[in-house]
Amino acid sequence: MGFLQILTYLSGLVFVIAFGAKLLKYATMPMHVRWELYPIPHEGKEWGGSFYEEIDHWKKVRHKDHMAQYRFMVPEILFIRALHEDNKPLWYWSFPFHMGLYLCIGGLVFLGFGAFVQIFGMVPENSALASLFQSLTTVFAVPGYILGTIGALGLIVKRTTDSNLTDVTAGIDFMNLIWLGLLFVTGFIVWLQDPGFNVSRAFFQSLLTFGPMKEPMSAIHVVNLLIFIGFWAYFPFTPMTHMVSKYFMWDKVKWDDNPNRGDAGMDSKIKKYLTYPVTWAAVHIDSQGGKKTWADIATTNPWDNKEQK
Amino acid sequence: MRPEEISKKTEQLVTIKPEDLSPLPFPYDTYEETPITPLKEEQKKKWEHSLDGVSALTLPKPETPEEEERLVKAFLSGLEKLMTKENNWTFLQPLMLSMEYCAKCQTCADACPAFEASGRKDIYRPTFRADVLRKIAKKYLSKGGKILAGFRGHDIDLNWDTIARLAELAYRCTLCRRCASVCPVGVDNGLITHELRKLFSQEMGIAGPEIHEKGSVKHLKFGSSTGMTTAAVADIIEYLEDDIEEKTGKRIKIPLNKKGAEILLIHNAGEFMAWPENPMAFAILFDAAGIDYTLSTDLVGYDAVNYGLWYDDVQFARVALKHIEIARNLGVKKIVIGECGHAHKALSVIADRLLPGAQMIPRESSYTLLNDIVKSGKIKFDPTKNDFPVTLHDPCNAVRLMGIVKPQREVINAIFPPGRFREMEPHGVKNYCCGGGSGFAIMSSGNFTDWKRLVSGRKKLTQILNAFQGEMDPSIKKMVCAPCSNCKGQIRDMLESYEVYEKTGIWYTGLVELMVNAMVDQEKPFLEWPGEDDDDDM
Ligand code: SF4
Numbered sequence A: 001m002g003f004l005q006i007l008t009y010l011s012g013l014v015f016v017i018a019f020g021a022k023l024l025k026y027a028t029m030p031m032h033v034r035w036e037l038y039p040i041p042h043e044g045k046e047w048g049g050s051f052y053e054e055i056d057h058w059k060k061v062r063h064k065d066h067m068a069q070y071r072f073m074v075p076e077i078l079f080i081r082a083l084h085e086d087n088k089p090l091w092y093w094s095f096p097f098h099m100g101l102y103l104c105i106g107g108l109v110f111l112g113f114g115a116f117v118q119i120f121g122m123v124p125e126n127s128a129l130a131s132l133f134q135s136l137t138t139v140f141a142v143p144g145y146i147l148g149t150i151g152a153l154g155l156i157v158k159r160t161t162d163s164n165l166t167d168v169t170a171g172i173d174f175m176n177l178i179w180l181g182l183l184f185v186t187g188f189i190v191w192l193q194d195p196g197f198n199v200s201r202a203f204f205q206s207l208l209t210f211g212p213m214k215e216p217m218s219a220i221h222v223v224n225l226l227i228f229i230g231f232w233a234y235f236p237f238t239p240m241t242h243m244v245s246k247y248f249m250w251d252k253v254k255w256d257d258n259p260n261r262g263d264a265g266m267d268s269k270i271k272k273y274l275t276y277p278v279t280w281a282a283v284h285i286d287s288q289g290g291k292k293t294w295a296d297i298a299t300t301n302p303w304d305n306k307e308q309k
Numbered sequence B: 001m002r003p004e005e006i007s008k009k010t011e012q013l014v015t016i017k018p019e020d021l022s023p024l025p026f027p028y029d030t031y032e033e034t035p036i037t038p039l040k041e042e043q044k045k046k047w048e049h050s051l052d053g054v055s056a057l058t059l060p061k062p063e064t065p066e067e068e069e070r071l072v073k074a075f076l077s078g079l080e081k082l083m084t085k086e087n088n089w090t091f092l093q094p095l096m097l098s099m100e101y102c103a104k105c106q107t108c109a110d111a112c113p114a115f116e117a118s119g120r121k122d123i124y125r126p127t128f129r130a131d132v133l134r135k136i137a138k139k140y141l142s143k144g145g146k147i148l149a150g151f152r153g154h155d156i157d158l159n160w161d162t163i164a165r166l167a168e169l170a171y172r173c174t175l176c177r178r179c180a181s182v183c184p185v186g187v188d189n190g191l192i193t194h195e196l197r198k199l200f201s202q203e204m205g206i207a208g209p210e211i212h213e214k215g216s217v218k219h220l221k222f223g224s225s226t227g228m229t230t231a232a233v234a235d236i237i238e239y240l241e242d243d244i245e246e247k248t249g250k251r252i253k254i255p256l257n258k259k260g261a262e263i264l265l266i267h268n269a270g271e272f273m274a275w276p277e278n279p280m281a282f283a284i285l286f287d288a289a290g291i292d293y294t295l296s297t298d299l300v301g302y303d304a305v306n307y308g309l310w311y312d313d314v315q316f317a318r319v320a321l322k323h324i325e326i327a328r329n330l331g332v333k334k335i336v337i338g339e340c341g342h343a344h345k346a347l348s349v350i351a352d353r354l355l356p357g358a359q360m361i362p363r364e365s366s367y368t369l370l371n372d373i374v375k376s377g378k379i380k381f382d383p384t385k386n387d388f389p390v391t392l393h394d395p396c397n398a399v400r401l402m403g404i405v406k407p408q409r410e411v412i413n414a415i416f417p418p419g420r421f422r423e424m425e426p427h428g429v430k431n432y433c434c435g436g437g438s439g440f441a442i443m444s445s446g447n448f449t450d451w452k453r454l455v456s457g458r459k460k461l462t463q464i465l466n467a468f469q470g471e472m473d474p475s476i477k478k479m480v481c482a483p484c485s486n487c488k489g490q491i492r493d494m495l496e497s498y499e500v501y502e503k504t505g506i507w508y509t510g511l512v513e514l515m516v517n518a519m520v521d522q523e524k525p526f527l528e529w530p531g532e533d534d535d536d537d538m
């Protein structure tokens, strides 16, 4: 096993642990109070209405239109609809950038499939399936590189020239864009050198088999791989993981309109939270430095009967 | 301006100039705006105002460097608490997600009425205050936060100027959450403002005086943020009964503390003082529809407001639990919330997870119930009695934040002749805040009233004027229906300070007043337009 393989495993490990920890962190946070924002697609009311529009809503069976959530989310994720509707000048660059990334990830998946069947001797030259995977790798990755490069360049220019963005953009934001831009550009050059992705597939195969890499790798390919390896490990520590907020903020915050109808799960959480100690220091809270719980302070009216007229 | 500049040692960071503000439509396109009244010298000496020359909080300046240091430390300690589950289980998850994930795209900026109306002043960008908080958290509270802080974009100085400006800045956002509805990654800058206000209140005892000392404290002490005591309520209700008799020729008994009634109706007590026609109209409608209801005169039970919603979870919970306790003691089947948007959201949505389910009690919007009354046919309406153009304001709390969009529209369509109702653009869940959201409608300290007039309410005034373009002749009377006490207060202040009624014939009222005005059984007009009655204080 070579140095590059070890680095790739390490980077993957860092990614899995750090990204998993991030997901776990948010998934295990307490259930918050409701903070929904309409329209909520599952309410099934295109004007943005909710169950509160119905008389005695708590007596009625709730119908959630789950498909509506997907109808909303799929174009949102694939085409960044929010940006398209409300910030078109940025969408022109952000969309190709994101689409480039998605396509490259798709290309990587097909590269992996190709590498897997290659373990069993199926190569594009002798297997229709391997050849299909090879073609799909190209179909995804190459437009991905091109779109990604255009997007990254456009975003760099936009962030440098648009007065709306210059003051909110930091050095690190340019570094991230340049990093990804270089990944796309070097990926494209690697493809020019090796249009069948044969070396990349061989490398992937060596990762799957923990074996040696037989094909020689060009210098630019090594550079491309190092850029990727570094980025993979760095990514989970950055706000670029905003797919996490996209999931939680929609599914668990903006669309969480589940009313409290006394289900056991919600009840036990509420009961637990009410026992949490409070240490807020303002006088009117009267937390006594954590001696009091939420239940204590919320059920105490410090002003009751004191100056009642 | 970069968020880091909030720490700058300077007398005033930004000045709001009338010429920078977004333009108003006809007939205000040539209107000469009065600038914000500068604070007097002695006020400037006393109060922090270095953000934009405005003082909403009348925040006293620390007297010694030691005091400054203590306050800065308290702020950091509060920020730390905000990020713990014990102290902030209520909002931890959305807060942390919003703190971590801004993609810096500025899509939210164009959605923000305050930013737009101010002439795009950077300090009012939805991300500005959120970024300041993010940067402080990253630099001062995260491991290795000071390493390469400039390159990583969070090299901010934490000094008293930063804190004082941030405190004022927390009161330059109406918590309308329009920004959150357009953010492509789901970040909620309105929520960050809410959390910032909590930090100031719950840790440092800093809050808008009208919403804390004169608001939630008075509510818990006397029973109402208006200062109306439990002893006074019964008297006021009796006056309302007299007024109803005068207006309708019929004596209606408004039920008080009726055990076992179907409904506990809670009004924003501000209505009793400023717009008594509103609770009167409810009484007339409920009586005519044969609704079994009661009002409460118990401490807190006659005032639906819950100002804690805007700045303090503890004050919020104390009031919400009182509302629920009173309803349970009365044995009612549901609470119906009068025309008060924030009370809708406070009691229906936010309070929903404060107690185990068995201890809760169903809450319903009066808009929904009123629509049900209309649909039931129990009351006959004659739309020709409301033969004037009308537009509808959507209170953010009841509409974007609760999804109650249609009922109030169905009511209006039933009580107005066809073609009289004009929607504002945009409306419904995309509406603009009246400019009085998050407590602004009742906040008037320092020179904040001027800021509300010029900045936070500007977009709504623009929308109202746009809704009636083409019929601006003051002899054509036109109505804004604003089914929320705070929105009404803000709209009243805007209409009065711009003399809108005199110049265009546009006035405002609630929903129930329009309903009663259209009742077949109502002989005299229920609505009063300015100048029609000298005692009028609509
Ligand atoms: S909540 Fe409303 S006022 Fe506040 S920043 Fe967002 S859009 Fe602006």
Ligand code: SF4
Pocket (backbone or CB within 6 Å): B101, B102, B103, B104, B105, B106, B107, B108, B109, B126, B127, B182, B183, B184, B185, B186, B187, B188, B189
């Ligand atoms: S729209 Fe969302 S991601 Fe974009 S700047 Fe505003 S808060 Fe950040």
